[in-house]
Amino acid sequence: MADNRIHMENKQLEYHDLIEKMTLEEKTSLLSGQNFWNTKPVIRLGIPSIMLTDGPHGLRKQGGKADHLGLNKSIPATCFPTASALANSWDAELLEYIGTCLGEEAAAEGINVLLGPALNIKRNPLCGRNFEYFSEDPFLSGKLAAAMIRGIQSQGVSACPKHFAVNSQEIRRMVIDEVADERALREIYLEGFRYAVLEGKPMTLMSSYNRVNGVYANENEHLLQDILYGEWKFDGVVVTDWGGENDRVSGLAAGNQLEMPFSGGETDREVLEAVRAGKLSEVLLDERIDSLLRLIFQTKRESQVLKPELKQKHHEAAREAARRSAVLVKNEKGLLPLAAHTRVAVIGDFAKIPRFQGAGSSLIVPTQLDSALYALMQTELNIVGYESGFRRRGGKSTAKQHRAVALAARADVALVFIGLDEGSEAEGIDRTHLRLPENQIELLNALRPACGKIVAIFSGGAPVEPHWAADVDAALLGYLGGQAGGGAIADLVCGKAAPSGKLAETYPNAYADVPSARDYPGKELTAEHRESIFVGYRYYDTAQESVAWPFGFGLTYTTFAYEDIAFEDGEVQVTIRNTGTRAGEEIAQLYISK
Structure with missing residues (x-):
């Protein structure tokens, strides 16, 4: 029955x-x-x-x-x-x-x-x-x-x-x-x-x-x-x-x-x-x-042809979304945005061949693809040259590094595009560590004596340990910005737009600090969530664990003041005033706990 x-x-x-x-x-x-x-x-x-x-x-x-x-x-x-x-x-x-x-x-x-x-x-x-x-x-x-x-x-x-x-997790996900x-x-x-x-x-x-x-x-x-x-x-x-x-x-x-x-x-x-x-x-x-x-x-429907004007409109929407999603996490002495005619060395394989999406079932064949290198060459910056600087998939290349250092010596600023390659983040596999590839870290170390100012642009879908950021003057996390991400990076670097993104995840100082580190990805066929509700910032705040860049963090090219904060009948009111010299946008965040 x-x-x-x-x-x-x-x-x-x-x-x-x-x-x-x-x-x-x-x-x-x-x-x-x-x-x-x-x-x-x-x-x-x-x-x-x-x-x-x-x-x-x-x-x-x-x-x-x-x-x-x-x-x-x-x-x-x-x-x-x-x-x-x-x-x-x-x-x-x-x-x-x-x-x-x-x-x-x-x-x-x-x-x-x-x-x-x-x-x-x-x-x-x-x-x-x-x-x-x-x-x-x-x-x-x-x-x-x-x-x-x-x-x-x-x-x-x-x-x-x-x-x-x-x-x-992806390991043993079935x-x-x-x-x-x-x-x-x-x-x-x-x-x-x-x-x-x-x-x-x-x-x-x-x-x-x-x-x-x-x-x-x-x-x-x-x-x-x-x-x-x-x-x-x-x-x-x-x-x-x-x-x-x-x-x-x-x-x-x-x-x-x-x-x-x-x-x-x-x-x-x-x-x-x-x-x-x-x-x-x-x-x-x-x-x-x-x-x-x-x-x-x-949902019954018949196929039709997407109008050409919509394709361009969607590409522009992708660029705007990428601009609003990048996060500025370091900007010593207001290095960014770069002034017109600044001599710039563009370094890093990701500048020329964008890392714009992950691998697996979400893999898209884009209608067009903007590289940051090409977009930067359309600006008023003085691009003195480009060098790949490192092997995209890892491994040492002294020749590539030497050419990048020589190029950087001719520039006021080195824009260095770093990140994770296509094999690092994909459906069906998990990463084995949280480090940036060693050849990219070595490149940043080698560039420091050659060039007075270094800006790092990171491409990747998830955090890496942040030690590399100590060797740069500014750091912009571009994440995986889609087919128009290269143009968005150029807009932000040149000041055509100001960064407004805030991190939707925590960047820990080291993987050992992650609350689930000891239990991930689990043993045999079981993954115990021993950290319970203490995921991400809920853990770091409760444990008072220092982090590199916290959830909700992000810089911009101006400053804001929060004034006249009031709470009444379950509503919070606040006046936010731009106290800087540039236009910008602010994301107001309210956290409540018992």
Whole structure:
């Protein structure tokens, strides 16, 4: 006898009449993909196939051979800054606009579901996929994700926040058991999703590969039934991560409606047999089908051509987003912005060949790509030359270093582009340490005697240990700025715009200071979250542990004064006054604790 929980008792099915016409075989066919990106149609009843595709900061629609790690080519699309960069803007309006741009491109390509945003918590800076995630803070993550969801869905495309839940690492992600206490679950790992669901109202949501407290996320009744459907009243479709189904009948009963990609009909037959054997309620099955039909018909669309003017508009939006997401963390004696005609040596491979995104399922083929070197050459700076300075993928090169030092000796300022290479941050792997590559540190040390002023521009999706910053006069964290990030860096260096980003994560002095360092990535198949709620700044503040650059930190080219601070009836009022000589923007932050 079936004893399956239904997440909304006595629910009136929106597509009751259509469901009554379906055979049991037709119902079960809707529960898994037809191929890598599409669901199955029911042609007899006019139920179309829909298409799902990545990703969180750009469209990855594959026209040919499909894969889930970005190994095969996809159509060109605007590559916006990654979530780790966008979060530094702290700007929900900006995120909603970027979401609208993503929705426009998805709609033009006939996409029904865009797989993003990703908003897992940055428990540990070594997680290889942190570039896809917003923050160590669930409130900031959730607010920004909700804004992006609203933007995407304004174009009739479903957003799909992911990965629900506690997807804290890439190593052993398919089987790892993330063990966390209920308070940590509620306050840290689920809170961002709660904001995303309640304020963004996504039509779909993706479950994660991992287990949570012993049960796979895609069949975890506590996560899906008790919290997502029960407390948050989510009425959309839960889809597995690609290949993330385990026990299909248990997953469906828990509330995971759609298995992706295709299963060759195997899991459809499992569901069919479970219903016929009375192990799965057909009433529950109809409810799951009703949610799927709502998604299918609400996002039904035809492909069209994206207007050329929109492509340029989106590129400009990507540049603005990159400008607002960069964070200035050091600026001795107001070195930046550089004055016109300053003699500048541009050094570092990342200046010429941008590191603008991470690797994996979010990998975008950009519509165009701006290098910082080219953008700087269009300014009034006197660019005296360029040298790569180091091998991008590591290893010593004395010749490259010597040429860079010789070039720097001819300049007033050396702009040195440092960072992490493409193999350092990727889906499916975690970093093994928090250090900047040794050859880049050696280059900075060698440049100091040759050039009086050094500005470092960092490209990467997550923190590195900050010891290198002691050898530079100014440091700008560009993160992974998308296809227009090079132009944005030039704008900031020259003062066309002022940095306004604030860090959405903490930069520790050393990896040993990270609260989860001893327990990451876990032993064998278990990752214990012994730090509980003390993730990121919650730990550093409580433990009074010094850090390099704290959460919420960021400099600009002017100064601000906070005046007339008042608290009344649960509201805080403050007057913020620009006390400097340049225009700038300030992000006001309020922290409350017991």
